[in-house]
Amino acid sequence: EEPEDADEEEEEEEELLRRDPLLPAGTQRVFLVHPDVKWGPGKPQMTTATWQVAEATALVHTLDGWSVVQTMVMSTKTPTKKLIFGKGNFEQLTETIRGCPEITSVFLNVERMAAPTKKELEAAWGLEVFDRFTIVLHIFRCHARTREARLQVALAEIPLLRSNLRNNIAHQDHQGGGSRYIMGSGESFMQVQQRVLREKEAKIRRALERLRGKRRLLCRQRTRREFPVVSVVGYTNCGKTTLIKALTGDVAVQPRDQLFATLDITAHAGSLPSHMTVLYMDTIGFLSELPHGLIESFSATLEDVAHSDLILHVRDVSHPETERQKASVLSSLRSLNLPGPLLDTMVEVHNKVDLVPGYSPTEPHAVAISALLGSGLQQLKADLEDAVLRATGRQLLTLRVHLAGAQLSWLHREATVQQVAVIPEEGVAEVQVIIISKSAYGKFRKLF
Ligand SMILES: Nc1nc2c(ncn2[C@@H]2O[C@H](COP(=O)(O)OP(=O)(O)OP(=O)(O)O)[C@@H](O)[C@H]2O)c(=O)[nH]1
């Protein structure tokens, strides 16, 4: 049954958000293992593991009190198999880990570890072992602020709970307990647990749908028609939030030197050179090799990108892997099934140029900026204005109107008036307006 009033809704949501800790609390000194894939003949060659290790290290350091104390790159042919490493490598790894008494856990930089693999490795090493999915999910949990973001994280956790369940039951079955029927119900313990999870998932989806419905309504009422919406996207930590702060002067915006600092889509109003107001949407950053389920649960949020008028792709050009990051962002965007024109009109901006002396962009239309120091922003705003006008079919016009006639009030009603300069001696005013559509302009010419 659907809860009827807001209190009940909130209670149900709190219940859905109650959960066990994913990672141990407090300080962790992590041993980072990166299985470097060696491809067979004819398959693409991985160039280097360095950036992957750097990124994994950054993920660990995002967690409070966690640090990487040692790193090891180990080659593997079968990163997705239950036995990730060959026998010799595994023995060497085990020996190294056992010889490091200061470490408290191991981060195996694979997308996702099967539960039995985790168990086996933990038994061999006597330490907890985490994968990329668990670490990122934990960061998401810590950074999610709004109810919507928290529910989305809860949704992303369902597959994890499901595989834990399967694993536990398999374990119990082994001991003869798992398939026992719960008295009178005709369901086994496993079936009950699976049903509970299914119901939980459905409830989360319903709660999310409710919240999104409200947001859509708000958004439509507030501004959709009037102000163009610019979605600011990019790799995590590239400076999206910093840029929005610089473009809008919004003091409530808080950039942080963290991966996935932003998990909630928020809108911030800013104005372009001709005083046109636009709404910038801050979005969740992209990361390569993220498990699909994790991104999918946030796709509802990212759907908002599909409804924007323009996409602004922010790149951190000081990052050694900036090209790879760009490719990763573009492929993620493509997988979101955005309308074609939105991808075609995308504006690319090169950020953090203060860290790259003498930088000049190789892409023809990209503007070089420093969101932190505020350089290049005038050029960016001018480019954004052109792009917004083109993408939305809006026209920016300066019209001379008679003060006596009905023109001015018509413009106030049907267009967005940016500026009015009255010339009293001539009885006219120069009005700068944004006309929402060609048909509106046609109407104006016909009327006056
Ligand atoms: N040097 C320099 N640092 C910058 C610039 N822009 C952003 N930063 C820094 O980069 C870090 C990340 O900035 P954010 O704005 O939080 O990045 P984001 O893209 O919103 O990151 P997520 O929300 O985590 O995806 C912060 O420490 C910023 O101060 C810049 O132009 N120059």
Ligand SMILES: [Mg+2]
């Ligand atoms: Mg951010």
